[in-house]
Amino acid sequence: MNRIVYPFPAIVGQDDLKLALILNVINPSISGVLIRGEKGTAKSTAVRAIANILPEIETVDGCPFNLPQYGAVLCQTCKKAECASATTMKKRVPVMELPVGATEDRVVGSLNLESALKGGKRQFEHGLLAGANRGILYVDEVNLLEDHIVDVLLDSAAMGVNTVEREGISFSHPAKFTLVGTMNPEEGELRPQLLDRFGLCVTVDGIRDVEKRVEVIERRLDFEADPEAFADKWKNECAALTDKIISAFELLKTVEADRDAMMRIAVLCMESEVDGHRADIIMLKTAKTLAAWNSRTSVLDEDISAAARLVLPHRMRRQPLQQVGRAK
Template sequence: MERPVYPFAAIVGQDQMRLGLILAVICPELSGILIRGEKGTAKSTAVRGLAALLPERDEVVGNPYHLSPDEFAVYADGLGLDTAAPPSVERRRVQIVDLPVGATEDRVTGSLDVQAALTQGSRRFEPGLLAAAHRGILYVDEVNLLDNHVVDLLLDSAAMGVSTVEREGLSVTHPARFSLVGTMNPEEGELRPQLLDRFGLCVTVSAETDTASRIEVIRRRLAYEDDPVAFAASWQAAGDELAARIDRAMRLLPGVRADDDALGRVAATCIEAGVDGHRADIMMVRAARALAAWDGRTRVSDTDLDRAGRLVLPHRMRRLPLEGIAQT
């Protein structure tokens, strides 16, 4: 039997990180979340636990781009996929794609299939990690150690939802809509401000400082290691409740609205915070809409805006005039 992942619902504390991850999967248009913190603070555990809660989706069988039936109808010819027969469809769980620190541009975006070129004389595209991550989670540990150009490629795709690759006379465009999760330890180096700004959300995590919470962390982790199956089963009900709530929020999100008063407050807050450009404003509205959907509402409230500001603004602020926003 496959070893179950540590349940997302069983993580002790780290409320802001867990909320940020949930919002990133409810609304991939947030362009991802950056989790900053020391090692051993459940960053990767949370990502893998959350993926296990996400709803299954329809996927056309046998395509390396993880296309839905509707996407297959649009992209199949351009990607050279077989359209002779009606495509078979299966239900698939959301995948996590790990991007290694040493990944090259070709590994990320895709490249010319050299073997096909040499043996068949044909030019064929070999899809990369962006295609593999479509409709899933792209997880980048130690994102601050990646080549800046590679980080740019990831953030471009996360923002646009598509990847266009040009190689040796080939031009290929495929969907690349994923939830980007980057983690980093600030002690190992920072991201350039231009890259930091492009992550929609950012949270800082640290070890629990309350004795009772630390004891509970130990107790749960040892119980999981002693019997992963039994431990996962004991948290199944809580996980199912979270999964249902995430699914409802995803369905509700398109109908959530922010009125002009809410937009005015966002603009005023971003001006006072001294952020550059307009990306913060847009991300703050998106985060507030996702928060409203998470709470089962179709209208953004002032509370949603306050909570969104704490996730969207601190890593973009050149000065800290708003004590309430900077606090997490």
């Protein structure tokens, strides 16, 4: 795909959205982000743009799961013999897009039964979850997806594995990906159970500031007119951002949170009456990643407050009929 992608740093405003995406790529165990908001707010642009500035990953040429090397147990069942001799190659972090009308087959993969019956050969057709391994799975309008598909998505996202037990197929493969979902809350909420599985949640609005709106239009027009020149103009900023993400990734391994910090997180979660312990765990991870992103090795109060703003809003909705983020 040689189409030029809009440069990430050139996106005007939407700081929460950009931050949430950056935190997730630095630390995938934050487990995804849900973007709530109206249409036309640069949601999908941002997702594609972030993938474009990430360091390339090394994969076996032609591997449906983007595996880094041949020889996993999986490779025996996959039966793609040519992989053994294939060279590894560098490629962009994959972004798989899940359309609203997607069938379960398309998502988890399926067996082509007719060819199996005629030729006796089991030909597994890999789904989106295979292609999203080590990448980003972007789900537009996640609240309009059929329930059973959302179930499958979240199961895989949580376990890092896609397990298929249907229609004569019994198969499982790695499916570790960053889940990015978007939704317009006016069209119905996500079930609380599913909301909770998204690590972070941001609400995006259209920009209200006139000057900034003009800037959005100008940049977009510039980009449309000559994408190459536009991308070139932002090349240095992109490279700087890439470097910053890489060094934050390295620094994250040494970030420490002391007992006091964790105590603050626990109390914050208990006071907001969120269900379960997922909020605690994700908030700690987010705060640590924020510290690393700000070139620090210890978690400060400001990291915790910033993390809380991303972690708590969608979890404060305790029961099915309560609104998201409604104050108690």
